Amino acid sequence: MTVLYWAAKAPIQERALGSSGREAAQATADTLAASYDEYYDRIARYAYVRTGNRDVAEDLAGEVFVRAVESIDSYRDQGVPLGAWLFRIARNLVIDHYRRSANRRHEPLDAAYGVAGADDPVAETEHALGMKAVRAAMALLNPAQQEVITLRFLGELSAEEAGAIMGRTPGAIRELQRTAMKALRAHMGAGESTEEVR
Amino acid sequence: MPSESRSFTVVLDEAMIRVLTGEPVASVCAAYPEHAAELAEALERMVAVRAASAFTPDPDRKRAARLRFHAALDARGNRRALWRVRLPRRLAVAGPRAAALSLVAVLAIVGSGTGTVLAAQSAVPGEALYPVKRSTERVQLAFAFDEQREADLRESLVERRMEELERVTAAGREQFVPELTEQIARHSKRMKAITVGRVETAVDTAASVALATPVPDSRPANGGSEVSVRKVVEVDDHLEQVQGRLDALREKMARSGFRSNVENLRTALALEQADLQRVLDRADQVRTQEEKPAAAGAQDAPLEVRPAPTFTPTPAPETESRLEKVNATVVDVKVLPPGTEPGVALALRDGDGVVHVVVLTRRGPAFVVGDGPASLRDLEIGGTVVVTVDTADGLVVEVRVANDARGD
Numbered sequence: 001m002t003v004l005y006w007a008a009k010a011p012i013q014e015r016a017l018g019s020s021g022r023e024a025a026q027a028t029a030d031t032l033a034a035s036y037d038e039y040y041d042r043i044a045r046y047a048y049v050r051t052g053n054r055d056v057a058e059d060l061a062g063e064v065f066v067r068a069v070e071s072i073d074s075y076r077d078q079g080v081p082l083g084a085w086l087f088r089i090a091r092n093l094v095i096d097h098y099r100r101s102a103n104r105r106h107e108p109l110d111a112a113y114g115v116a117g118a119d120d121p122v123a124e125t126e127h128a129l130g131m132k133a134v135r136a137a138m139a140l141l142n143p144a145q146q147e148v149i150t151l152r153f154l155g156e157l158s159a160e161e162a163g164a165i166m167g168r169t170p171g172a173i174r175e176l177q178r179t180a181m182k183a184l185r186a187h188m189g190a191g192e193s194t195e196e197v198r
Numbered sequence: 199m200p201s202e203s204r205s206f207t208v209v210l211d212e213a214m215i216r217v218l219t220g221e222p223v224a225s226v227c228a229a230y231p232e233h234a235a236e237l238a239e240a241l242e243r244m245v246a247v248r249a250a251s252a253f254t255p256d257p258d259r260k261r262a263a264r265l266r267f268h269a270a271l272d273a274r275g276n277r278r279a280l281w282r283v284r285l286p287r288r289l290a291v292a293g294p295r296a297a298a299l300s301l302v303a304v305l306a307i308v309g310s311g312t313g314t315v316l317a318a319q320s321a322v323p324g325e326a327l328y329p330v331k332r333s334t335e336r337v338q339l340a341f342a343f344d345e346q347r348e349a350d351l352r353e354s355l356v357e358r359r360m361e362e363l364e365r366v367t368a369a370g371r372e373q374f375v376p377e378l379t380e381q382i383a384r385h386s387k388r389m390k391a392i393t394v395g396r397v398e399t400a401v402d403t404a405a406s407v408a409l410a411t412p413v414p415d416s417r418p419a420n421g422g423s424e425v426s427v428r429k430v431v432e433v434d435d436h437l438e439q440v441q442g443r444l445d446a447l448r449e450k451m452a453r454s455g456f457r458s459n460v461e462n463l464r465t466a467l468a469l470e471q472a473d474l475q476r477v478l479d480r481a482d483q484v485r486t487q488e489e490k491p492a493a494a495g496a497q498d499a500p501l502e503v504r505p506a507p508t509f510t511p512t513p514a515p516e517t518e519s520r521l522e523k524v525n526a527t528v529v530d531v532k533v534l535p536p537g538t539e540p541g542v543a544l545a546l547r548d549g550d551g552v553v554h555v556v557v558l559t560r561r562g563p564a565f566v567v568g569d570g571p572a573s574l575r576d577l578e579i580g581g582t583v584v585v586t587v588d589t590a591d592g593l594v595v596e597v598r599v600a601n602d603a604r605g606d
Contacts, residue, residue, distance in 0.1 A: 029271055029274065032271075033267075033268070033271060036264060036267060040255065040260060040263065040264075041254075041255055044253075044255045045251055045252060045253065048251055048253060049251045054253060058255050058256060058259050058260070058263070061255065061263065062259070062260075062262070062263025062266060062267070065263065065266075065267040065270070066266055066267060066270045069267065069270040069271055069274055070270070070274075072274065130246075130249065130250035131250045131251060133250065134246070134247050134250040134251060138247075149247065152214070153218075153244055153247050153248055154247075154248065154251055156218050158215075159211060174207045174208065174210070174211045175207055177207075177210070177211070177214075178206070178207045178210055181210070181240050181243060181244070184243055184247070185239065185240070185243055188243065188246070
């Protein structure tokens with residue numbers, strides 16, 4: 001629980017400093033540097049589900065932090081939690097990725113490419129299949145439902161942070177997530193039964 | 199029943215957070231008996247989604263991204279410093295202190311080498327000339343465009359702050375301690391990040407260079423990494439020595455009953471050292487790996503390494519494109535370093551004992567590992583592969599692991 005919420009407090013502490021803009025930006029830079037490990041993995045997983053490509057996901061996670069540094073000065077004015085800010089950047093990069101690759105339909109290469117992946121090829125393949133099922137079920141959700149599931153399950157963001165990204169109240173996020181899980185249940189249930197028939 | 203529905207919404211959210219923080223689904227469900235069944239179903243679904251999409255990011259790529267991130271942070275710091283020096287008037291609106299600082303910075307540039315700046319070099323916190331000293335340093339840092347120069351500069355700044363720390367504690371002016379320790383921590387951190395980054399790049403390059411370019415005398419071209427490794431050892435020694443001095447200071451302060459963050463700084467430095475140790479270990483590993491193929495080759499005819507693609511198995515009719523299969527032994531496999539295209543470099547020895555390097559990326563040459571689930575990890579050093587070569591141009595078309603080829 002603390003892990004989920006400490007980031008939400010960061011901007012408040014920063015405001016409490018009441019320091020000059022430069023020092024506040026430096027404080028943000030320090031917080032950012034300290035939270036690299038925590039957020040890199042979460043952002044990579046979020047991006048993986050959104051793009052279906054591990055390589056792209058990892059590139060994107062790295063890029064988020066560089067972009068964050070570039071826009072550190074504008075961050076302070078937005079008053080959003082650090083996690084929400086980083087994931088907002090990630091979300092924009094995912095959208096950019098889709099725009100760029102809109103003309104080039106390609107399947108994720110992950111299953112064929114085992115170099116950077118796990119140690120067990122069989123588990124790797126099973127994982128790829130599971131991922132495919134999840135992505136198929138996710139694709140049947142509406143965009144807002146997809147978003148809330150990825151932000152909360154994979155991004156591990158709080159309802160407040162997800163709300164800051166999606167422009168909704170935390171209550172609306174919780175409600176949305178309930179309906180999304182219900183829909184996911186229907187779709188994934190169907191996917192499982194067909195797989196059993198095989 | 200809107201109220202019940204809302205309450206389940208809240209319960210689900212709470213339960214979800216508990217599972218995300220590591221609590222088992224069963225124990226979370228037990229905490230909400232009235233919703234247990236519904237909750238269990240939803241939470242299992244969530245766990246399944248997470249499991250299907252969970253992956254551990256590649257540590258090399260993560261590290262490369264971290265370096266890029268820190269480079270961006272550093273660049274940002276430098277940009278700001280330059281801006282401050284070049285446009286002092288714009289900062290004047292930020293307050294008298296900032297204006298004074300920028301004025302001092304300009305003075306430091308204009309008057310560098312003059313008496314004031316020189317006299318300021320021995321100033322300690324609390325003295326009138328101390329801000330001049332610090333401003334001069336900021337200007338130096340802002341103009342240290344070369345990474346190594348910046349690291350060296352930061353190393354000397356650690357030393358300076360350390361001396362100041364010793365002097366102010368001796369003089370009982372301990373109100374300056376927190377700022378000085380913070381400075382030492384900051385400079386050490388950047389100094390380490392740069393040094394580690396450089397040695398990692400050098401080690402990665404050495405690892406792939408040993409394979410990917412011809413090495414005439416068959417000895418690994420790791421001169422670059424040697425230099426960087428020496429630097430890591432130097433930085434490591436320096437941090438060690440600083441920690442010794444911090445121990446002495448801490449004792450003194452404890453005697454005078456002053457509570458400070460010296461302990462924290464010492465811990466921070468120990469952590470930086472751990473990073474240095476890690477990179478040294480890795481450099482050692484790469485070095486021993488590099489020595490292996492050379493040692494193996496020493497017994498046979500001297501290794502001849504040619505850049506890829508150079509397979510020319512038999513003289514072929516010159517105009518016609520023809521594919522030929524060649525058996526080769528895997529001498530070494532290296533994953534290409536981060537920052538380059540993902541792939542591997544293979545060192546292959548053909549029947550004549552000539553070593554060839556083939557770089558496999560997703561673009562090509564095609565790499566086939568058989569029909570079942572398999573990966574490049576199936577390539578074993580000492581194992582055999584079948585290389586398909588287009589004899590018209592000597593290009594490698596395909597590399598296939600031999601056990602798969604035997605099955606044909």
